[in-house]
Every structure is written in structure tokens, then in C-alpha cells.
Amino acid sequence: MSELVLQVKDLKVSFSTVDGVVQAVNGISFDVRKGQTLGIVGESGSGKSVTASAIMGLINRNSADMSGSILLGGLDVLTAQEREIRALRGREAAMVFQDPMSALNPYYTVGKQIAEAYEVHHPNSSKKERQLVALDMLAKVGLPKPSECIDEYPHQFSGGMRQRIVIAIALVNNPRLLIADEPTTALDVTVQAQILELMMSLQQEFGSAIILITHDLGVVAEVADEVMVMYAGQTMESSKVQTLFDAPSHPYTRGLLGSVRSLDNSERGALHTIAGNPPSMISLPGGCPFHPRCEFAASMNGLCSSVQPTLRVLPTTGSESACHLNDDQLLSLGRGVIHD
Amino acid sequence: MTSPVVLEAKNLVKYFPTVSKGLLQRSTDSVKAVDGVSVQVRAGQTLGVVGESGCGKSTLARLLMRLLPPTSGTVLLDGADITSLTGRELRAVRAKIQMVFQDPVASLNPRHSVGQIIGTPLKFLKENSASGAKEHVQELMALVGLNPEHYNRYPHEFSGGQRQRIGIARALAVGPQVIVADEPVSALDVSIQAQVLNLMEKLQRDLGLSYVFIAHDLSVVRHIADEIIVMYLGKVVESGTPKDVYSAPSHPYTQALLSAIPLADPRAAGTHKRMVLTGDVPSPIDPPSGCRFRTRCPRAQDLCALEEPALIDRGQGHPVACHFPG
Ligand SMILES: Nc1ncnc2c1ncn2[C@@H]1O[C@H](COP(=O)(O)OP(=O)(O)OP(=O)(O)O)[C@@H](O)[C@H]1O
Ligand SMILES: Nc1ncnc2c1ncn2[C@@H]1O[C@H](COP(=O)(O)OP(=O)(O)O)[C@@H](O)[C@H]1O
Ligand code: SF4
Ligand code: SF4
Ligand SMILES: [Mg+2]
Ligand SMILES: [Mg+2]
Numbered sequence: 001m002s003e004l005v006l007q008v009k010d011l012k013v014s015f016s017t018v019d020g021v022v023q024a025v026n027g028i029s030f031d032v033r034k035g036q037t038l039g040i041v042g043e044s045g046s047g048k049s050v051t052a053s054a055i056m057g058l059i060n061r062n063s064a065d066m067s068g069s070i071l072l073g074g075l076d077v078l079t080a081q082e083r084e085i086r087a088l089r090g091r092e093a094a095m096v097f098q099d100p101m102s103a104l105n106p107y108y109t110v111g112k113q114i115a116e117a118y119e120v121h122h123p124n125s126s127k128k129e130r131q132l133v134a135l136d137m138l139a140k141v142g143l144p145k146p147s148e149c150i151d152e153y154p155h156q157f158s159g160g161m162r163q164r165i166v167i168a169i170a171l172v173n174n175p176r177l178l179i180a181d182e183p184t185t186a187l188d189v190t191v192q193a194q195i196l197e198l199m200m201s202l203q204q205e206f207g208s209a210i211i212l213i214t215h216d217l218g219v220v221a222e223v224a225d226e227v228m229v230m231y232a233g234q235t236m237e238s239s240k241v242q243t244l245f246d247a248p249s250h251p252y253t254r255g256l257l258g259s260v261r262s263l264d265n266s267e268r269g270a271l272h273t274i275a276g277n278p279p280s281m282i283s284l285p286g287g288c289p290f291h292p293r294c295e296f297a298a299s300m301n302g303l304c305s306s307v308q309p310t311l312r313v314l315p316t317t318g319s320e321s322a323c324h325l326n327d328d329q330l331l332s333l334g335r336g337v338i339h340d
Numbered sequence: 341m342t343s344p345v346v347l348e349a350k351n352l353v354k355y356f357p358t359v360s361k362g363l364l365q366r367s368t369d370s371v372k373a374v375d376g377v378s379v380q381v382r383a384g385q386t387l388g389v390v391g392e393s394g395c396g397k398s399t400l401a402r403l404l405m406r407l408l409p410p411t412s413g414t415v416l417l418d419g420a421d422i423t424s425l426t427g428r429e430l431r432a433v434r435a436k437i438q439m440v441f442q443d444p445v446a447s448l449n450p451r452h453s454v455g456q457i458i459g460t461p462l463k464f465l466k467e468n469s470a471s472g473a474k475e476h477v478q479e480l481m482a483l484v485g486l487n488p489e490h491y492n493r494y495p496h497e498f499s500g501g502q503r504q505r506i507g508i509a510r511a512l513a514v515g516p517q518v519i520v521a522d523e524p525v526s527a528l529d530v531s532i533q534a535q536v537l538n539l540m541e542k543l544q545r546d547l548g549l550s551y552v553f554i555a556h557d558l559s560v561v562r563h564i565a566d567e568i569i570v571m572y573l574g575k576v577v578e579s580g581t582p583k584d585v586y587s588a589p590s591h592p593y594t595q596a597l598l599s600a601i602p603l604a605d606p607r608a609a610g611t612h613k614r615m616v617l618t619g620d621v622p623s624p625i626d627p628p629s630g631c632r633f634r635t636r637c638p639r640a641q642d643l644c645a646l647e648e649p650a651l652i653d654r655g656q657g658h659p660v661a662c663h664f665p666g
Contacts, residue, residue, distance in 0.1 A: 043529040043530075043531060043532075044500070044529055144619070158620040159393075160620060161620070188392040188393050188556055189556070189557050189558075189597065189600040189601055189602075190392060190596060190597060190600045190616075190617045191392075191620070192600065192602075193599075193600040193602075193614060193616050193617075194616055194617070194618075196602075197614075197616060215529055215530060216530070216602065217530070217604050218601065218602030218603060218604045219602050221602060221603060221604050221605055221606040221608075222602045222603070222606075224606075241606045242606045242607065245604065245605060245606055255531060256530065256531060257604070258534075259530045259531045259533070259534040260530060260604045272534065273531060273534040273535045273538060274531040274534075274535075275535075277499040277501060277502065277532070278499070278529075
């Protein structure tokens with residue numbers, strides 16, 4: 001197995017708000033290895049972005065309660081000094097967000113923004129060198145005419161081009177881990193295809209590990225090696241990508257797969273849905289957080305609403321699942337039948 | 341059996357004049373947002389409208405709704421020309437065509453209760469006693485799968501999917517024939533998208549509604565449309581039934597849109613050859629000569645820059661605006 005880049009253990013993050021305590025992330029653990037792409041999927045509010053911000057050390061410790069550990073570049077991000085975290089950011093891990101405009105400074109040329117990001121980790125570089133690096137990065141992310149683009153401002157670019165610029169900034173220090181939080185959600189499918197292709201080819205070139213956060217299972221199928229399915233701040237299932245689609249090991253995963261509109265799956269006609277809505281993160285349901293929406297909960301004699309299932313490995317598939325159904329029942333989810 | 345046409349647009353054009361840059365520079369530029377689009381919406385059926393951002397989908401929606409005056413062209417409702425109606429006549433038309441918007445948060449007034457939101461269009465259009473109105477609103481809430489007891493709640497107390505149901509109930513309040521839905525599920529989570537799509541299908545069956553359903557992604561429209569038009573830079577480039585468009589796409593743009601959809605199948609990810617379009621949609625102020633798609637088209641030839649391809653059946657069994665369909 002390749003080298004570990006990131007190790008998250010029993011991460012919990014909660015925020016105190018006027019309405020009560022928001023339990024955004026409730027004990028998740030995962031590893032990311034060099035050259036690997038981990039997909040994190042889940043509906044909005046399931047804690048994906050909070051997880052990403054925690055890894056980047058972007059959560060203000062005064063406003064949140066955090067526990068567990070996040071090992072990155074030989075440090076625990078949760079306990080490291082701000083100075084140490086700044087040294088990690090950009091070089092160990094860099095991030096790309098959903099809205100490229102929010103990540104760019106509207107008043108600086110894109111060349112200056114790439115050069116500045118480079119300078120943070122190369123303080124002794126010359127202006128000339130930074131200029132060349134910026135040109136090189138713009139070419140790498142596929143901007144036409146880098147020598148012209150370098151002096152332009154973010155508003156002069158389309159959404160897809162802006163996201164390319166953000167990726168250039170993120171990769172300029174050759175980080176070991178790239179975290180992309182819904183990087184294509186705001187883009188057209190045609191542009192999404194361009195950006196995903198770009199990320200994959202840059203991964204080949206730079207050898208970075210990628211965490212790709214998305215609610216789109218199609219995107220996950222295209223790019224991920226491993227997938228973690230989150231619900232209510234917890235891991236429901238963690239699987240190799242092919243296994244997830246062939247043999248989903250959790251009722252929530254199966255529900256998500258059913259709601260996917262793929263082009264080969266049926267013509268007109270009702271889509272499978274998951275009833276109800278995701279829970280409030282302030283008052284999570286007891287037991288399994290998915291039980292109010294789970295079609296199997298009723299036949300489990302109250303177990304699902306009282307006892308929280310822990311993640312366990314299914315020997316046949318190697319997937320991890322947090323569900324009270326037995327192994328055979330979980331294995332039959334992919335076939336759409338459940339027998340007692 | 342084809343059902344009768346309810347809503348029809350003939351050769352709709354909408355140019356937005358651009359602001360002039362200087363005193364001496366006479367502004368003759370305009371954004372050609374919709375440039376000669378004809379559509380037919382049939383009773384009880386769904387017309388799907390697909391295209392990338394900026395292709396003119398929302399402008400078309402607003403023209404059909406009579407929220408914008410067209411530069412030229414006509415809109416017909418039940419065969420009657422409604423293009424230049426005003427005042428009371430226009431309000432009567434509005435009762436027959438209603439709209440559902442993409443952003444369920446921005447389109448609902450946060451200071452109004454759900455009851456007020458759904459009831460407001462009623463006040464404008466129908467005489468109704470207050471108690472009758474409440475009952476009607478609660479029936480509508482039940483119809484779209486909301487709990488009628490939540491009548492006095494405010495939008496922020498609902499989830500995204502529930503807010504979109506509120507938007508649908510509001511559109512249904514006046515008993516329309518046609519609903520124009522502009523990307524109604526684009527802002528929702530997949531599992532919730534499926535709920536809303538299923539609800540819209542059910543309402544269509546139960547109430548005999550006609551839909552104009554706008555999406556930027558062909559995978560959404562597949563499940564709901566009877567007819568589809570694909571738009572590029574203000575023009576229709578291909579139209580047909582879902583079978584035509586999905587099984588025999590003939591315009592390179594339609595083919596690219598289809599090929600860009602991520603397949604929810606990891607095995608196919610490595611094998612399927614994707615047609616990745618280069619670049620972005622050009623500016624609608626100064627669209628390319630001839631075929632507007634030619635700057636991104638892998639099949640473009642000299643003729644494409646010289647002559648605009650008409651939207652006609654070129655032996656594909658459905659209309660395609662391309663000199664070299666295939
Ligand atoms: N009021 C306006 N004034 C000037 N230009 C406009 C106006 N409304 C729309 N446009 C322009 O018309 C073109 C078509 O816009 P429209 O909103 O119809 O696109 P769309 O297909 O709905 O895109 P999206 O997928 O982003 O919603 C765009 O170039 C847009 O900038
Ligand atoms: N700074 C914060 N203060 C309070 N609550 C927050 C904060 N950031 C996120 N949350 C809440 O934490 C939960 C998880 O959020 P998030 O990680 O953004 O979800 P996702 O990215 O999966 O959509 C949500 O309920 C969200 O409202
Ligand atoms: S633990 Fe129970 S409620 Fe939760 S997913 Fe499994 S069967 Fe459903
Ligand atoms: S007319 Fe020419 S440029 Fe236009 S789509 Fe057809 S082949 Fe491409
Ligand atoms: Mg998020
Ligand atoms: Mg629009």
C-alpha cells in the first residue's frame with residue numbers, strides 16, 4: 001500500500017448556536033493514501049464541508065468543540081499551533097471550493113494570486129521565478145493564452161475558467177493532498193467534465209491524493225477509488241467504488257443509488273426515492289440516525305431507534321457498514337431483496 | 341394520439357440592448373438571448389428545455405410567461421395570440437400559466453407564512469372568503485405532500501425540498517393549465533430531486549397539467565419530458581421525443597451534452613469515450629457567423645462559418661440544425 005497522507009480518527013465537531021448545539025461531525029475515521037482518490041458523498045448538511053474545513057485547520061477553535069485527531073504532515077491539526085498549520089496549508093493539503101469566486105480576490109490579477117500562493121512556501125523566490133511559475137500553472141490547468149490571462153482579473157473569466165485558476169493556485173506548491181469540496185456543482189455538465197478530466201490528469205502528473213466531496217454519485221463513479229458515504233455527520237458505509245455500486249452495504253447508500261438518474265436506467269417513470277428529509281443536526285434521532293427514513297427500521301423490533309450501530313467490516317466485500325441488518329441482509333441490498 | 345397544443349411560441353426573439361460604453365459610441369450592440377425559437381406545449385404533456393448556462397432558457401421561460409415582452413414573435417395560448425395583452429386580460433392569462441423557480445429560498449418571501457405565500461396568488465385572481473381561502477390552501481398543501489397543519493410556519497422552517505413543494509403549491513393555487521418550471525430541482529439534493537420529480541409527474545397525471553420543464557442537464561429531463569428542445573446560444577439546435585434525442589442524437593452539441601453526464605457506473609468510467617467540449621459558450625452579443633456552435637464543434641467545416649443551418653429534418657426523423665448531422 002502506498003504511503004499514508006492523511007489519517008482522521010474519531011473526528012467530532014460541534015458548534016454552539018442560539019438554537020442549540022449543532023453536531024456537524026459525529027465520530028468519523030478514514031485514511032487517505034498517496035495517489036488515491038477518496039470520494040465523500042452525502043446530502044447537504046451531512047457534515048462533508050465541516051470535515052474538509054477541519055482537515056485544513058480552518059475551523060475556529062473558539063467557535064467549535066472538536067475532538068479526535070487529524071494527522072497530516074506529521075502533525076495533529078486539532079492541536080497544532082496556527083503557525084504550524086499555516087506551514088501545512090498549501091504544501092501538505094490545499095483546497096478547492098464550490099464557488100471559485102469566493103476563493104479568488106477580485107482586485108488582484110490571477111497571475112499575482114498564483115505568485116502569492118507560491119511565495120508563501122518559497123519566500124526566497126525571485127519575482128521572475130514566480131512569474132514563470134504562474135505562467136506554467138496557467139498552462140497546466142488549460143487556460144488558453146496564459147501570457148494574456150496572467151494579467152487579467154477573475155471577473156474576466158467564465159465559471160469553468162475561474163475554477164481552473166483556483167486549481168492552479170491550489171496546486172502551485174505541489175500539495176500531497178487536494179481537497180475539492182463540490183468543485184463542479186456550480187458548473188454546467190460540459191464544463192464539469194472538463195474540470196474532472198483536468199483534476200485526474202493533474203493527479204497523474206503531481207501524484208497528489210484527492211478527497212473529492214460531492215453529492216453526485218455519477219461524479220464519484222467517474223473519479224473515486226474509495227467512497228465514504230456520510231449521513232448526519234457519521235459514516236454509513238465505506239467501500240471501494242466498484243463495490244459500492246455493485247453491492248451497496250447500507251440502506252442509505254441503496255436509497256441514494258436508487259435516486260440517481262442514469263441514462264441507461266429506465267425511461268420515463270417514477271424514480272426510487274428516500275422518503276422524508278435529512279434530520280436536524282441539532283436534535284439527531286436516537287439510535288441509527290437514518291432510522292426515521294429507513295424502510296427496514298420497522299422490522300427490527302425497535303433496535304434501530306434505540307441503539308446506534310457501529311461500523312463493521314463485511315468479510316465478503318471488505319466494505320464497512322454501520323447498520324443493524326445482518327451480513328446476509330446487507331449483502332442482498334444490491335439485489336434489491338431482503339430476506340429474514 | 342397527440343393531444344392539442346395549449347401553449348405555442350412562434351419565432352420568438354428577445355434582444356437585450358447593452359449599455360453604451362461612451363458618449364460617442366452609438367450602442368447598437370445587443371444580447372441575443374433568444375433568437376427565433378418556436379415551441380409547442382401539448383395538453384397534459386411536458387416540453388423539456390435543455391442547454392448550458394446562458395443559452396437563453398430562462399429568457400424563453402419569461403417570454404412564455406409574458407413576464408418579458410418579446411422583440412418579435414408571438415405567444416399563443418389555446419390558439420389565441422397573447423403577445424400584446426395588458427392589464428386585466430394579461431392577469432387572466434397569468435392564471436393559466438404559472439411558474440416554479442430554481443431557487444426555493446430566494447423565490448419565497450421569508451416574512452410571509454406558508455399560508456400567505458400559497459394564498460397570495462388567489463387574492464389577486466379570485467374572489468375568495470378568508471376561511472374558504474385557508475381551506476383551499478390547506479388542500480393544496482396536502483396535494484403537494486406538505487402537512488396542512490404547518491399553515492402558519494415560515495419558509496426557513498422547511499427543508500429545500502419542502503420549500504420547492506411550497507413553490508409548486510403556490511403555482512397550483514390559481515388552477516393553471518401550464519406550469520413553466522425553470523430548473524425546479526437543480527438546487528436540491530439527488531434524493532430530494534427524485535421526490536420533487538415524482539410529485540410533478542403525479543400532479544400532471546391527476547390534474548392534466550402541461551409543463552415546460554427547464555434543466556441544464558439532459559439526465560433530469562429524461563424522466564419527465566414527452567418532447568425535448570436543446571438550446572445553444574438562443575437557438576434550438578435539435579428537437580424531438582426523448583427517444584430521438586437520447587437514442588439518436590444527431591447534433592454534435594446534443595451529443596456532447598449527453599456524453600458529459602457522469603455515468604453512475606465505475607466500470608464504464610474508464611471505457612466510455614467522452615466527447616469533451618473545449619472552451620465556453622461564446623458571447624451572445626457577438627455570436628459566431630453561420631452555425632453558432634462552430635467554435636466548439638469537432639465536426640465544423642468551411643460551410644459552417646458561411647451558412648446558418650436551418651432546424652429541419654435531415655433524414656434523422658426529427659429536426660436538427662446542423663449541416664453535417666450524424
Ligand atoms: N435583462 C437582461 N439584460 C441583458 N442581458 C440579459 C438579461 N437577461 C438575460 N440576459 C442574457 O441573455 C442570455 C440568456 O440568459 P438566460 O438567463 O435566458 O440563460 P439561461 O439559459 O437561463 O442560463 P442559466 O442556465 O444560467 O439559467 C445570457 O447571456 C444573459 O446574460
Ligand atoms: N460555523 C457553523 N456554525 C454552526 N453550524 C454549522 C457551521 N458550519 C456548519 N454548520 C452545520 O453543520 C452541519 C454540517 O454542515 P456541512 O459540513 O456544511 O454539510 P455538507 O457540506 O455535508 O453539506 C449543518 O447542519 C450545518 O448547518
Ligand atoms: S440500522 Fe436500522 S435504521 Fe439504520 S440503516 Fe440499518 S436497518 Fe436502517
Ligand atoms: S453546422 Fe457545422 S459547426 Fe454547426 S454543428 Fe453542424 S457540423 Fe458543427
Ligand atoms: Mg458543503
Ligand atoms: Mg436560467
